[in-house]
Amino acid sequence: MRTYILKRVIEIVPTVLMITFVVFVMMRSVPGDPVVPLLGDAYTEEDAIKVRQAYGLDKPVLVQYVIWLGKLVQGDWGTSILSGRPVLQDVLVRLPVTLELIVLSMVVALVIAIPAGIIGALRQNTWADYTATSVAMIGVSIPEFFIGVLLLLLFSIGLGGWLPSSGWVYLPGTCPMMVCGVSLWGNVQHVLMPALALGVGRAAILTRLLRTSMLEVIRTEYVTTARAKGLAERPVVLKHALKNALVPTVTVMGLQVGFLIGGAIVVETLFAMPGLGTFGIDAIIGRDYQQVQGFALVTAFAFVVINLVVDLTYTFLDPRIRYA
Amino acid sequence: MPETKIRDISGGSTSEADLPSVTAVVWPARAERSESPLAQGLRRFRRSATALVGVAIVVALVLVSLFADVLAPRSPIASDQRHTFERPSWDSPLGTDQLGRDMLSRVIHGTRISLAVGVSSVLLALFVGVPFGMIAGFYGGRVDTLVMRAMDLILAFPIYLLAIILMVMFTPTAGLIGTIKVTAAIAIVRIPIYARLVRGSVLSIKEKEYIEACRALGVRDHWILFRHVLPNCLAPIIVTTTLGIATSIIVEATLSFLGLGTQPPTPSWGWDLKANVAFIQANAWLSLFPGLAIFVTVLGFNLFGDGLRDALDPRLK
Numbered sequence: 001m002r003t004y005i006l007k008r009v010i011e012i013v014p015t016v017l018m019i020t021f022v023v024f025v026m027m028r029s030v031p032g033d034p035v036v037p038l039l040g041d042a043y044t045e046e047d048a049i050k051v052r053q054a055y056g057l058d059k060p061v062l063v064q065y066v067i068w069l070g071k072l073v074q075g076d077w078g079t080s081i082l083s084g085r086p087v088l089q090d091v092l093v094r095l096p097v098t099l100e101l102i103v104l105s106m107v108v109a110l111v112i113a114i115p116a117g118i119i120g121a122l123r124q125n126t127w128a129d130y131t132a133t134s135v136a137m138i139g140v141s142i143p144e145f146f147i148g149v150l151l152l153l154l155f156s157i158g159l160g161g162w163l164p165s166s167g168w169v170y171l172p173g174t175c176p177m178m179v180c181g182v183s184l185w186g187n188v189q190h191v192l193m194p195a196l197a198l199g200v201g202r203a204a205i206l207t208r209l210l211r212t213s214m215l216e217v218i219r220t221e222y223v224t225t226a227r228a229k230g231l232a233e234r235p236v237v238l239k240h241a242l243k244n245a246l247v248p249t250v251t252v253m254g255l256q257v258g259f260l261i262g263g264a265i266v267v268e269t270l271f272a273m274p275g276l277g278t279f280g281i282d283a284i285i286g287r288d289y290q291q292v293q294g295f296a297l298v299t300a301f302a303f304v305v306i307n308l309v310v311d312l313t314y315t316f317l318d319p320r321i322r323y324a
Numbered sequence: 325m326p327e328t329k330i331r332d333i334s335g336g337s338t339s340e341a342d343l344p345s346v347t348a349v350v351w352p353a354r355a356e357r358s359e360s361p362l363a364q365g366l367r368r369f370r371r372s373a374t375a376l377v378g379v380a381i382v383v384a385l386v387l388v389s390l391f392a393d394v395l396a397p398r399s400p401i402a403s404d405q406r407h408t409f410e411r412p413s414w415d416s417p418l419g420t421d422q423l424g425r426d427m428l429s430r431v432i433h434g435t436r437i438s439l440a441v442g443v444s445s446v447l448l449a450l451f452v453g454v455p456f457g458m459i460a461g462f463y464g465g466r467v468d469t470l471v472m473r474a475m476d477l478i479l480a481f482p483i484y485l486l487a488i489i490l491m492v493m494f495t496p497t498a499g500l501i502g503t504i505k506v507t508a509a510i511a512i513v514r515i516p517i518y519a520r521l522v523r524g525s526v527l528s529i530k531e532k533e534y535i536e537a538c539r540a541l542g543v544r545d546h547w548i549l550f551r552h553v554l555p556n557c558l559a560p561i562i563v564t565t566t567l568g569i570a571t572s573i574i575v576e577a578t579l580s581f582l583g584l585g586t587q588p589p590t591p592s593w594g595w596d597l598k599a600n601v602a603f604i605q606a607n608a609w610l611s612l613f614p615g616l617a618i619f620v621t622v623l624g625f626n627l628f629g630d631g632l633r634d635a636l637d638p639r640l641k
Contacts (some may be wrong), residue, residue, distance in 0.1 A: 023489060028495050029493060030495070045497075067489060090355055131492070133373060137374075138623065140622075142615075142618075142619050143574045143577055143578060143619075143622070146597065146616075146618060149604070149611050157605060165605075192528065258482040260486075261482040261484055262483065262484025262487075266578055269582060281488065285490050285584075299485055300482075
């Protein structure tokens with residue numbers, strides 16, 4: 001087990017390198033010159049050459065990547081061509097916003113999905129089950145941004161501005177800058193709609209999955225045995241059935257991470273949040289090479305680490321699964 | 325049931341008496357044969373009300389997209405500066421947007437982009453991914469390693485990161501070319517799904533006796549692959565494709581929402597939703613319709629796909 005974890009942790013490095021390298025090459029094959037937006041329309045070719053040299057953009061792509069990597073190892077994530085700010089600083093400012101959004105949306109998803117999935121399975125083919133499955137079907141079919149729009153219509157416009165439609169207030173203790181809006185209540189107000197928008201779709205997917213796997217597990221012999229030996233319904237469901245039914249659910253949660261990153265970008269865009277998602281999409285569209293690399297690095301790392309955590313969760317949920 | 329006739333017992337065990345006489349075996353007539361798995365599946369499918377609702381939605385949307393020019397009361401791209409932000413009325417049932425374009429006509433025409441990208445991106449991924457998966461699974465060894473490493477490379481990416489960067493690389497444009505670019509970007513991120521799915525099925529199917537029998541008979545590889553292996557992995561392929569269309573439509577709408585889909589003036593629901601959200605405070609109704617259109621379309625394909633899955637492969641349930 002220990003060697004397995006070690007092997008997987010070591011594997012993170014080449015995967016992250018590969019993703020960042022592919023992104024590096026892809027971004028540089030985007031047609032057009034990235035120094036043009038910096039110089040404006042009235043620039044001379046000499047100016048452009050100077051700027052390219054200053055940022056090392058005149059070198060071959062592979063050399064540029066190695067230089068980027070070399071600096072990265074020393075803790076230098078590069079400096080944005082367009083804003084002139086160090087990339088690492090921007091990433092650190094924006095990371096807490098996105099982390100809070102994603103963690104809370106997963107909490108929303110689990111808080112809805114676990115009870116809904118269990119009830120759907122235990123009361124199969126009753127009105128409770130039909131409600132759970134129909135609502136889940138609807139939830140699976142609505143894109144995050146439309147849920148966000150509906151929430152906006154309800155809470156920001158319909159109910160006379162209960163919740164702010166955009167912006168951000170930091171949680172006390174997470175303010176990464178010298179000055180920023182900090183307030184617990186303000187933070188809750190700002191994060192509520194985005195977390196719901198991102199969480200509801202996930203909840204729907206997990207509910208469907210959990211219900212299906214609970215239905216399977218509940219018919220197995222060990223559940224019958226547990227009931228036969230006189231265990232109360234609660235431990236049978238929560239300890240014996242749920243734990244095993246969670247295995248496929250966790251797999252899908254891992255697979256959902258790729259979608260969650262896209263979802264975070266969309267939800268942050270809709271609610272104008274200063275998170276990593278908006279940072280990433282602005283950098284990609286504006287072709288800010290250094291910022292894109294920073295975004296790709298964080299995203300790739302998070303993606304790989306979460307996939308590893310998911311794999312390791314299996315051994316906890318189902319001790320029969322062992323990694324050599 | 326074949327007719328049974330007690331044989332004259334001349335020696336042998338008494339249990340033989342229960343056996344039908346050889347001469348009396350009547351092969352079941354063609355009509356009495358048990359249903360084929362496909363027919364059984366279809367029967368199960370027809371019994372599911374939700375699946376039929378899904379089919380109805382999908383058929384309706386296909387008709388709307390085919391006859392968009394006839395159904396739309398006005399041009400989806402003709403702007404009219406005198407009639408901007410009009411509330412829903414008899415004249416324009418869903419109102420008009422910031423350029424005075426008729427929202428109903430835009431929603432109707434948006435069906436085309438959504439369905440075209442959703443369906444063709446999945447089909448493109450299918451036609452590339454399935455052969456890769458079949459070859460990798462069937463031949464194994466170095467071919468398998470090579471193909472699956474390439475697929476892992478794509479899968480190593482969070483799908484939206486890859487799709488977004490691909491779209492920036494392709495530079496989003498309007499019209500047919502723009503639509504093809506979005507289709508290609510979504511297809512690329514979906515290829516590995518098919519390759520892995522088919523490879524897995526092929527790995528189990530190729531160990532079956534009937535494949536061994538084919539080999540023993542000297543049947544050529546490509547014949548075995550297309551006549552015997554492929555038909556046996558069709559059920560999961562069909563289910564993945566139908567549900568995949570739903571996902572692709574969401575991805576297309578998301579890319580469009582981020583400004584990376586088919587560009588205006590081509591009507592696209594994601595783009596319209598984003599454009600209308602900017603005016604949500606004063607014109608709340610505008611953002612509803614493109615969103616509802618996306619929702620109904622995705623719901624249709626999801627219900628259809630769920631029904632197919634339950635019907636074609638009860639084990640997948």
